[in-house]
Amino acid sequence: MSRIAYVNGQYVPHGAGTVHIEDRGYQFSDGVYEVFAVHNGALVGEKGHMDRLGHSLKELRIDWPMQQAAMMVVVLEIVRRNYVHNGFVYLQITRGVARRDHPFPECSKSALVVTARKMAPLDKEALSKGVGVIFVPDLRWKRRDIKSISLLPNVLGKQQAREQGAFEAWQVDEDGYVTEGTSSNAWIVTKDGELTTRNTSQSILNGITRLAVIEAATEAGLTFSERPFMPEEALAAREAFITSSTSHVKAVTEINGKSVGNGHVGELTSRLLDLYVAYIEESGGPLKTDTWN
Numbered sequence: 001m002s003r004i005a006y007v008n009g010q011y012v013p014h015g016a017g018t019v020h021i022e023d024r025g026y027q028f029s030d031g032v033y034e035v036f037a038v039h040n041g042a043l044v045g046e047k048g049h050m051d052r053l054g055h056s057l058k059e060l061r062i063d064w065p066m067q068q069a070a071m072m073v074v075v076l077e078i079v080r081r082n083y084v085h086n087g088f089v090y091l092q093i094t095r096g097v098a099r100r101d102h103p104f105p106e107c108s109k110s111a112l113v114v115t116a117r118k119m120a121p122l123d124k125e126a127l128s129k130g131v132g133v134i135f136v137p138d139l140r141w142k143r144r145d146i147k148s149i150s151l152l153p154n155v156l157g158k159q160q161a162r163e164q165g166a167f168e169a170w171q172v173d174e175d176g177y178v179t180e181g182t183s184s185n186a187w188i189v190t191k192d193g194e195l196t197t198r199n200t201s202q203s204i205l206n207g208i209t210r211l212a213v214i215e216a217a218t219e220a221g222l223t224f225s226e227r228p229f230m231p232e233e234a235l236a237a238r239e240a241f242i243t244s245s246t247s248h249v250k251a252v253t254e255i256n257g258k259s260v261g262n263g264h265v266g267e268l269t270s271r272l273l274d275l276y277v278a279y280i281e282e283s284g285g286p287l288k289t290d291t292w293n
C-alpha cells in the first residue's frame, strides 16, 4: 500500500512529494521538526510536541505555517491515510522558499511537510534486551533545546556508534558531562541507586518521553535527580537506559563495550518501562509541557 505525505497543502504519494531547490531547509537547515509516536492508534504527547514545536519556531522566528488546530488535523489525517496503528509521524517546518541569501527573506511562507511510518508495536521484551552506547564529543551548537533540522553532528555520532557495534552515542560536552544521545535522552541509575538524567537547559532537548517518564516516576513515588553526570559515573552505574519517541524506554546494557551492572536490563529500568507504558496509555503523554530550556 503506498504511503501518503502532506507537502505544502497537498496529500501526495510519498514518492512523489517534492520541495523546491531553494527551500531554506534544504540550503541552510533553516527549519525545525517533531517526531510524534503513535501507540495503539493514539498519538503520544501531542500537546508536548506542539508546545515544543512552538518553542522551536519562536526561538528561530519562523511563522507557524497554519493554525495549530489545523496542523493537528493534518497530523491525524496523515496517520489515518497511512493506516498507522503503531509508528510515528514526522513533521517538518522550514522558513520556506526564497532566493539564496542568509538574512531572513522578507516574504517567504513557512513550508510544512508531514509524513508517517509504521513500526512494530512497542515490545517490552525487545526493549529490555538492551543495547550498547559509546561516548562521542558533543559537536553541536549551543541551542540544543531547539529541535532544529540541522543534525549533522547527530548523524556523525550515530554512524560512529553503528560502526562500533553500538546503538546510540552519548555526547559529551566541553566540560566533560554527558548531554544526551544523538536522538534520545540519556539516563543512569548511579551506583548508589539514584535515578539520574541531565537537567533541562539550552544544552539538551527536553524529550517528550523524558517528561512522560519523569511524570510516571513521580506519580509512582520514585525519586530522581536532574543533573549532569560524567562518563565515569555512567561507566560505574548500576543501570542505564535511553528515552525517545521511537525507542520509548530502552535498556542500555553496555557502555563503551563494558557491561552495565550485571549486563542485563536493570530492575528500575524495567519498572520505568512498565510505568511509562501505563502512563501514556492512561494520560496520552506528559501533562506538564512548559519547560523547554
Ligand code: PMP
Binding pocket: 035, 180, 181, 182, 183, 184, 185, 205, 206, 207, 208, 209, 210, 243, 244, 245, 246
Ligand atoms: N534528544 C535528541 C537530540 C533527540 O533528537 C531526541 C529525539 N527527538 C530526544 C532527545 C528525545 O526526544 P523525544 O522523547 O521527544 O522523542
